[in-house]
């Protein structure tokens with residue numbers, strides 16, 4: 001008999017466990033998983049570069065996309081993209097997340113060319129870019145297989161895939177909130193294809209989109225099953241849907257307790273994924289701080305210039321000084337990491353990023 005948490009166990013724990021006992025259990029597991037880093041929380045210095053907001057997918061939960069004819073639609077030029085990367089390089093950042101809408105005018109050669117230009121100029125920058133819906137879009141638009149496309153992008157300089165577009169990996173929910181987006185099987189197929197060629201990825205779950213609690217854990221189970229098969233996920237990133245300014249504005253946003261319980265259950269459930277993120281983009285920095293006591297060990301990125309959540313009217317920004325303060329006040333040391341979650345440097349009170357108030 002397996003001693004792993006099942007979906008059923010998680011539903012039971014989520015619905016009935018004492019809130020503080022749940023935190024204690026998740027923290028216990030976190031300390032076991034991160035034996036050598038029990039009092040450490042990490043973050044990555046990254047920048048989002050949204051290369052286009054033109055998107056044919058029209059997800060009902062998205063306030064960001066535009067149609068091509070819209071007066072505020074855009075596709076950044078390569079020079080504009082390079083300028084933004086230069087901004088990250090100047091502050092010592094290490095990761096770029098190129099992400100955009102599913103723009104029918106952009107084919108495989110555009111992406112390959114862009115990656116080559118960026119990698120050629122900034123070989124030190126890790127390109128953690130293009131989520132599965134973009135990979136699917138490139139494959140379909142170019143008449144190529146997913147395997148072919150991922151390999152071509154990897155050869156052009158793509159290092160790693162973010163887990164965007166995962167939302168809830170249950171098609172009953174996906175057809176309601178984003179009927180034109182890839183289904184759960186395709187999302188998993190793309191992640192499997194990346195893992196197969198040695199490309200690591202993350203798994204993101206946007207929850208609070210009308211799923212039952214059971215479906216939330218069924219979605220997590222699909223990620224855990226694939227991880228058993230490939231070992232390619234570096235982290236699991238749960239974050240609550242922010243409904244304002246979207247077609248789903250009638251939905252109620254998951255509250256703080258649901259968020260913290262979801263993070264804690266994720267820590268209990270994922271015995272095969274090392275890192276669980278504490279988010280702050282939709283949750284706010286204070287709730288992100290509390291998530292550290294519920295099993296989370298990583299703040300994710302600084303996300304310089306995040307645009308997609310911002311379009312819903314939620315503007316939570318952070319900087320290294322703030323991350324330092326909330327980590328220190330919660331009893332943790334703050335470390336900057338790379339995309340592979342290797343710790344690069346300790347950010348203490350005397351670090352120039354704190355003393356010189358470097359604003360990201």
Ligand code: SF4
Pocket residue numbers: 055056057058059062063064065100101102133178181
């Ligand atoms: S969430 Fe992404 S795929 Fe969906 S409409 Fe917005 S930009 Fe397009």
